[in-house]
Amino acid sequence: MTVAWIRFAFTAIFLLLSLLSFTTAVLGVYRFHFILNRIHAAGIGDTMGLFFLLLSMAISAPSLNHILKLSLICLFFWCSSPVSTHFISQMEFYTNKDIYSSIKRKDIPEESADRACRQKD
Amino acid sequence: MLNNWKKWLLGDGEVLDDLPAPREIPDLSREKIKEKNRQKALEIENKAWIKRLVRAESRGFHIAYIVIAVLSCIGMIGVLLFLIGNLPNYGQENPRTLEVVTRYVEKGLEETGAVNIVSGMILDYRAFDTLGESHVLFTAFVCAMILLRQDYRNMHSPVDDFRSLIGDEYFDLSKDTILQESGALLGSWIFLFGIYVLLNGQNSPGGGFSGGAIMGTGLIIFAASFGMARVDKFFTRKLFFNLVFLSLAFYNFAKGYVFFMGANGLENHIPKGTPGALLSGGLILPLDIAVGIVVACTMFGFYSLFRRGSIGGKIEP
Numbered sequence: 001m002t003v004a005w006i007r008f009a010f011t012a013i014f015l016l017l018s019l020l021s022f023t024t025a026v027l028g029v030y031r032f033h034f035i036l037n038r039i040h041a042a043g044i045g046d047t048m049g050l051f052f053l054l055l056s057m058a059i060s061a062p063s064l065n066h067i068l069k070l071s072l073i074c075l076f077f078w079c080s081s082p083v084s085t086h087f088i089s090q091m092e093f094y095t096n097k098d099i100y101s102s103i104k105r106k107d108i109p110e111e112s113a114d115r116a117c118r119q120k121d
Numbered sequence: 122m123l124n125n126w127k128k129w130l131l132g133d134g135e136v137l138d139d140l141p142a143p144r145e146i147p148d149l150s151r152e153k154i155k156e157k158n159r160q161k162a163l164e165i166e167n168k169a170w171i172k173r174l175v176r177a178e179s180r181g182f183h184i185a186y187i188v189i190a191v192l193s194c195i196g197m198i199g200v201l202l203f204l205i206g207n208l209p210n211y212g213q214e215n216p217r218t219l220e221v222v223t224r225y226v227e228k229g230l231e232e233t234g235a236v237n238i239v240s241g242m243i244l245d246y247r248a249f250d251t252l253g254e255s256h257v258l259f260t261a262f263v264c265a266m267i268l269l270r271q272d273y274r275n276m277h278s279p280v281d282d283f284r285s286l287i288g289d290e291y292f293d294l295s296k297d298t299i300l301q302e303s304g305a306l307l308g309s310w311i312f313l314f315g316i317y318v319l320l321n322g323q324n325s326p327g328g329g330f331s332g333g334a335i336m337g338t339g340l341i342i343f344a345a346s347f348g349m350a351r352v353d354k355f356f357t358r359k360l361f362f363n364l365v366f367l368s369l370a371f372y373n374f375a376k377g378y379v380f381f382m383g384a385n386g387l388e389n390h391i392p393k394g395t396p397g398a399l400l401s402g403g404l405i406l407p408l409d410i411a412v413g414i415v416v417a418c419t420m421f422g423f424y425s426l427f428r429r430g431s432i433g434g435k436i437e438p
Binding site for chain 1: 300
């Protein structure tokens with residue numbers, strides 16, 4: 001009885017954590033304007049949110065078989081989601097001419113940014 | 122290497138150095154290009170079978186063609202209107218549909234031998250519908266091919282094509298290490314999962330359409346990560362059309378046989394097997410495989426056509 005309650009508590013905690021991550025992801029995707037920021041926000045949902053969700057399901061899973069299946073799903077998403085994100089951001093980098101004016105970071109010197117832009121043209 | 126990494130960390134790296142350098146555009150004048158195209162067109166028009174076709178068309182073949190098309194359209198419309206006239210009125214309860222549902226649920230396992238009743242329904246009771254669906258898929262593919270395939274006629278000037286080829290090379294992802302590694306890791310497993318879904322259509326959720334879609338996705342991932350040239354080595358245009366033709370023909374003949382026997386009240390002698398085993402459900406497993414092959418080939422064909430305008434890589438005259 002006690003073990004079941006402890007399992008339930010952990011399941012609930014991790015479910016709430018995943019809900020928090022997904023909320024962050026959805027808010028970020030809608031609130032940010034620049035595509036790289038939005039990719040970052042979406043990645044939180046794809047990796048951390050999914051991980052916590054599957055972890056909570058694994059804790060309350062009836063058998064080891066289910067846990068293995070859930071971990072395979074997690075592995076698949078962790079392999080495929082970053083790759084697709086990588087290519088979306090790479091395309092943005094190659095095709096967006098004004099990408100440096102959208103970033104505005106202090107540690108990127110203006111000269112190197114200009115040089116990269118000129119090479120691309 | 123450490124130096125490069127430091128550069129990358131500080132955002133000072135030359136990321137764009139790795140890109141292929143833009144090549145020179147061939148310097149052909151517009152007149153030369155036009156002359157070349159004209160000569161090629163003349164060459165093809167002088168071929169014997171094209172001359173025969175032109176002669177047949179001038180003899181009124183195309184009028185017969187139009188008449189046949191119009192007549193078959195009118196016939197089809199008539200059949201459909203006749204069938205609609207026999208439907209029950211709107212809002213009226215149709216007792217036949219209830220009978221059908223009860224029959225599917227209560228006798229589905231016994232009559233089709235498939236644990237998955239949905240598979241038994243779409244590939245046994247209503248196999249004719251699925252046959253039409255796979256033909257619709259193939260027809261859609263043929264239409265896309267008519268519109269998108271590149272041959273010498275619908276190509277622009279060589280300069281334009283050269284530019285598009287350069288663009289394709291510039292944005293080609295297949296040289297990327299990350300994509301290659303993840304493609305090698307995931308592609309084979311996706312393909313294996315597609316085969317599993319395909320073969321277990323009669324026992325678990327899945328079947329021809331979903332398994333074929335997963336297998337097509339695996340092929341697309343393979344093509345995207347290792348380049349189209351490596352797929353062309355085993356997946357040629359001939360193989361594509363042979364596979365699709367054989368699958369559709371097998372489906373037609375097998376199901377035609379079963380329908381013919383069933384309509385005349387005869388045994389069809391196809392063993393049903395033990396429900397739940399891999400080889401069970403009579404014709405459902407082979408038909409699932411046929412549908413899966415058609416779906417996988419069509420999906421990959423769409424990808425290949427939209428990406429470069431051909432299947433198998435060669436641009437034929």
